[in-house]
Amino acid sequence: MPELPEVETYLAELAPELQGRRITAAEVVWPRTIAQPAAPAFADAIRGLGFERFERRGKYMLFGLDDPFTLIVHLRMTGKLQVVPADTPRDKHTHVILDLDDGRSLHYRDPRKFGRLWLTGAPDQVLARLGPEPLGEGFTSEGLARKVGGRQASIKALLLDQSIVAGVGNIYADEALFKARIHPARLGGSLAAAEVAGLHAGIREVLTLAITLNGSSLGGSALQNYVRPNGMPGGFQDQHKVFRRTGQPCFVCGQPIQRIILAQRSTHFCPGCQPAHATP
DNA sequence: ATAAGGCCCTGACCGC
DNA sequence: TGCGGTCAGGGCCTTA
Numbered sequence: 001m002p003e004l005p006e007v008e009t010y011l012a013e014l015a016p017e018l019q020g021r022r023i024t025a026a027e028v029v030w031p032r033t034i035a036q037p038a039a040p041a042f043a044d045a046i047r048g049l050g051f052e053r054f055e056r057r058g059k060y061m062l063f064g065l066d067d068p069f070t071l072i073v074h075l076r077m078t079g080k081l082q083v084v085p086a087d088t089p090r091d092k093h094t095h096v097i098l099d100l101d102d103g104r105s106l107h108y109r110d111p112r113k114f115g116r117l118w119l120t121g122a123p124d125q126v127l128a129r130l131g132p133e134p135l136g137e138g139f140t141s142e143g144l145a146r147k148v149g150g151r152q153a154s155i156k157a158l159l160l161d162q163s164i165v166a167g168v169g170n171i172y173a174d175e176a177l178f179k180a181r182i183h184p185a186r187l188g189g190s191l192a193a194a195e196v197a198g199l200h201a202g203i204r205e206v207l208t209l210a211i212t213l214n215g216s217s218l219g220g221s222a223l224q225n226y227v228r229p230n231g232m233p234g235g236f237q238d239q240h241k242v243f244r245r246t247g248q249p250c251f252v253c254g255q256p257i258q259r260i261i262l263a264q265r266s267t268h269f270c271p272g273c274q275p276a277h278a279t280p
Numbered sequence: 281a282t283a284a285g286g287c288c289c290t291g292a293c294c295g296c
Numbered sequence: 297t298g299c300g301g302t303c304a305g306g307g308c309c310t311t312a
Contacts, residue, residue: 074306077306110289112288112305113288114288115306153282169305169306263283264285265304266305
């Protein structure tokens with residue numbers, strides 16, 4: 001499940017492959033993959049455009065094409081983008097094919113079909129709901145405190161809300177809450193300023209290390225498993241303190257990690273390190 | 281405005 | 297072995 005560090009890794013590895021390349025043809029196999037414009041218009045409009053700039057915003061990849069177009073890609077759960085030889089046959093999960101001018105193609109594959117692509121001249125409209133970048137100057141402890149203050153939703157649910165902070169998903173929300181020693185079911189409005197400050201720092205530390213290690217590759221199902229565009233796994237899964245460690249001893253206090261459901265998401269925490277109530 | 285629940289999808293997994 | 301049911305999960309939409 002690609003979150004900010006995985007998307008950052010994706011873009012870093014795709015950029016050198018795509019820089020300067022031009023799209024010579026486009027095929028949309030599953031039209032609903034294209035969020036904007038309609039699939040036929042997308043395929044028609046993207047033909048002939050070249051890749052110029054590469055940016056990330058939250059979990060979105062922004063491919064700056066010839067002015068004024070931006071190709072936006074959100075991988076959601078199981079989306080993958082890979083540069084392959086042009087004669088590579090599409091499999092049953094390949095939904096979009098962009099042929100490049102160097103004898104290769106960019107394949108978008110997505111078993112769950114949740115991911116979406118946009119071709120737009122106004123990317124800010126697509127990204128309008130996003131909150132600040134967690135590693136940017138716009139993300140401050142005070143700003144986070146304003147957004148969670150007074151809220152009656154769990155802090156876990158609030159961290160998953162992309163309008164509060166962009167790019168944090170299920171893995172890094174759990175890991176950041178552990179780092180800050182905050183129980184995930186605590187209500188946003190119950191957090192003291194010092195706790196919010198710790199959470200703010202925890203989010204940044206977890207994401208920064210995860211980017212350095214090229215994200216998290218989870219074992220088990222090939223469907224869920226994130227791998228980098230070059231096929232290599234990330235390295236942050238070995239740093240997980242709570243995520244998918246249900247029943248295993250906490251590295252800090254030894255108590256078994258618990259799993260609960262919050263906001264319809266698996267949530268992992270240490271009952272010893274993350275007490276349900278703030279300690280005065 | 282906020283909180284909660286449904287929906288989209290399909291491979292993996294479980295119990296019989 | 298085969299089959300049906302359940303689950304996971306990001307973001308958007310609807311409902312209250």
